[in-house]
Amino acid sequence: YIVYFLQKFDKFRNGNIFSDASLHLSCGTILPIHRVVLGAKSKYFEALFTNPIQPDGNGKNNEYLIPGIRKEIMEKILQYLYTEEIDLSFDEIFELLTISDYFLIDDLTEKCRDFIINSLNPENCVKILLFGESRFHRNIMESALKYILRNFLQVMALCSDLNNLDFEHFYKIVSSDLLNVKDELSVWNACLNWINNSQDDRKKLIHHLLQLVRMGLMNIEDFRVHIEHHPFIVGCSEAQLLVEKVLKFLINAELSHEILQYKLALPRLPHEVIFTLGGWSEGSAKMEIETYDTRADRWIRIKNEDPFGPRAYHGSIAIGGKIYCIGGFNGREYFNNCRIFDTVTREWYPMAPMNVRRCYVSVALLDGYIYALGGYDGSVRQRSCEKYDFKTNQWTMIAQMNAQRSDACACVVDGKIYILGGFNGQECMNTAEVYDSINNVWTLIPQMIQRRSGLKCIGYQGKIYAIGGFNGLVRLKHCELYNPVSEQWISIAQMINPRSNFAIEIIDDMIFAMAGFNGTFTIADVECYVPETDEWMMATSMNVVRSALTANIIRNTPNIQDYLYPCRAELIEERRQMSVESSDNENEQA
Numbered sequence: 001y002i003v004y005f006l007q008k009f010d011k012f013r014n015g016n017i018f019s020d021a022s023l024h025l026s027c028g029t030i031l032p033i034h035r036v037v038l039g040a041k042s043k044y045f046e047a048l049f050t051n052p053i054q055p056d057g058n059g060k061n062n063e064y065l066i067p068g069i070r071k072e073i074m075e076k077i078l079q080y081l082y083t084e085e086i087d088l089s090f091d092e093i094f095e096l097l098t099i100s101d102y103f104l105i106d107d108l109t110e111k112c113r114d115f116i117i118n119s120l121n122p123e124n125c126v127k128i129l130l131f132g133e134s135r136f137h138r139n140i141m142e143s144a145l146k147y148i149l150r151n152f153l154q155v156m157a158l159c160s161d162l163n164n165l166d167f168e169h170f171y172k173i174v175s176s177d178l179l180n181v182k183d184e185l186s187v188w189n190a191c192l193n194w195i196n197n198s199q200d201d202r203k204k205l206i207h208h209l210l211q212l213v214r215m216g217l218m219n220i221e222d223f224r225v226h227i228e229h230h231p232f233i234v235g236c237s238e239a240q241l242l243v244e245k246v247l248k249f250l251i252n253a254e255l256s257h258e259i260l261q262y263k264l265a266l267p268r269l270p271h272e273v274i275f276t277l278g279g280w281s282e283g284s285a286k287m288e289i290e291t292y293d294t295r296a297d298r299w300i301r302i303k304n305e306d307p308f309g310p311r312a313y314h315g316s317i318a319i320g321g322k323i324y325c326i327g328g329f330n331g332r333e334y335f336n337n338c339r340i341f342d343t344v345t346r347e348w349y350p351m352a353p354m355n356v357r358r359c360y361v362s363v364a365l366l367d368g369y370i371y372a373l374g375g376y377d378g379s380v381r382q383r384s385c386e387k388y389d390f391k392t393n394q395w396t397m398i399a400q401m402n403a404q405r406s407d408a409c410a411c412v413v414d415g416k417i418y419i420l421g422g423f424n425g426q427e428c429m430n431t432a433e434v435y436d437s438i439n440n441v442w443t444l445i446p447q448m449i450q451r452r453s454g455l456k457c458i459g460y461q462g463k464i465y466a467i468g469g470f471n472g473l474v475r476l477k478h479c480e481l482y483n484p485v486s487e488q489w490i491s492i493a494q495m496i497n498p499r500s501n502f503a504i505e506i507i508d509d510m511i512f513a514m515a516g517f518n519g520t521f522t523i524a525d526v527e528c529y530v531p532e533t534d535e536w537m538m539a540t541s542m543n544v545v546r547s548a549l550t551a552n553i554i555r556n557t558p559n560i561q562d563y564l565y566p567c568r569a570e571l572i573e574e575r576r577q578m579s580v581e582s583s584d585n586e587n588e589q590a
Contacts, residue, residue, distance in 0.1 A: 010082040021062040043104035122154040126161035163197035207238040216265025253579035267295040272555040279549030285310035291563040298565035315363030318552035327358035334378040360406035374405035413459035421452035428453040428472040454500030470500040475519040503551035517547040
């Protein structure tokens with residue numbers, strides 16, 4: 001009825017029927033209106049129409065002068081007031097928000113605000129930041145700033161407005177602990193780009209800009225090549241003194257007041273963390289939770305274990321701040337139950353159980369569904385698969401795989417689910433298959449180079465990486481890569497440590513392999529693979545020794561600091577001590 005009422009009034013407006021007033025625009029356009037409609041939806045018009053004394057004769061003969069507003073924008077405003085419908089476009093949104101805010105149309109202002117925030121991209125984010133600040137829209141300003149900090153490298157590459165910022169705004173962005181950069185060389189390059197946009201005026205600020213670069217975190221080669229002898233540094237005595245302090249810290253671990261004052265060796269805060277859950281350790285299942293702070297290179301134990309009890313050999317999927325734990329084993333029972341951990345509230349609660357008990361299960365997320373594939377129910381290795389619908393909280397069976405697979409691993413690439421290896425009850429497998437969700441069909445793909453049970457796989461840049469596992473004889477260091485286009489497997493660099501039943505995730509464009517079983521011991525070792533250079537390197541070990549765990553990335557959760565290393569200032573002294581010890585060892589060997 002309300003919709004009908006609004007549509008009817010809009011027809012009256014367009015036909016100038018029952019109009020009791022008119023708006024006169026500066027361009028000469030006259031727009032007939034109904035005061036009751038405008039007054040009901042806008043506090044501005046309510047006050048205008050009920051004020052008996054109007055300045056400059058405004059309101060005489062029920063004619064109201066509305067200066068400074070384009071006809072097209074006023075028409076859109078009226079359309080919304082009469083119908084609650086409006087077509088928003090980025091070209092007009094700033095003007096429309098300004099006018100709706102001026103007319104005190106709160107619901108339209110909110111719609112415009114949400115549209116702007118949802119339109120943020122690397123090219124327009126600085127413009128949106130400045131607009132939000134100029135119009136005192138705090139949530140627009142804060143959303144834009146968060147976007148810039150979170151996507152800084154993309155913004156730096158695509159947004160010309162970044163280099164047009166004044167010093168105060170640029171300083172606020174680049175000095176932030178939340179600036180999302182993998183290395184401080186990127187920050188130095190951002191400062192150079194900003195200076196070069198107006199070099200004569202800005203190079204005199206080099207000393208202040210240099211304080212924004214956390215040079216104490218750089219490797220000494222990058223520091224010496226890119227910063228130490230840069231012409232801007234050489235031409236500024238204050239900058240040279242600061243560079244000398246940093247060089248002493250990098251070479252001799254000599255800590256100075258400047259290193260601490262300007263946070264030159266203090267790690268920034270990440271926007272995403274790795275969560276590891278559950279596992280098998282010391283002969284039993286665990287429900288330990290650890291998070292990895294990539295910037296601090298530290299693992300943190302989280303005291304929010306599932307009250308339902310421990311679980312190992314399970315699967316897990318992270319979506320929107322929640323981690324869904326699928327199936328598994330507690331040492332006695334094979335689970336079909338599933339649990340959810342909310343990283344914001346830090347609480348656990350149940351979800352619908354699967355149709356089949358699944359330990360050693362493979363899981364994947366595709367098109368808003370969680371898929372649970374294969375596994376072991378305590379007596380049979382499974383070919384069966386099912387998917388979970390968040391809307392209905394129900395699991396539904398889908399097509400069976402071509403082979404029984406437990407202790408396999410699945411990942412998604414280009415809209416398809418790939419499952420690799422596993423154990424069929426008799427042997428470790430090197431077969432692999434792909435699932436087409438549209439046609440509900442599994443198809444075999446070329447076999448892997450190695451047989452692998454307890455492996456991990458992950459999709460990255462359109463390729464599938466198969467890592468580690470057990471071939472029936474030994475735990476593997478061997479890793480290989482599958483190209484779905486060429487349908488070929490090739491070997492890549494081996495891990496430093498052999499391992500099976502470990503956890504895997506990608507963060508900062510590196511593949512992390514965490515914990516697992518090396519054939520003799522359960523380990524806590526962590527290493528990471530850099531696809532760009534095809535090499536593995538060691539990272540800080542986890543606090544808890546375990547295998548059969550899972551790992552997931554949680555991004556941009558509002559309480560991310562709950563899961564980060566808290567004693568960041570102490571890391572400067574730790575780094576200094578490690579450098580001193582390393583230097584002492586080198587001297588002893590010499």
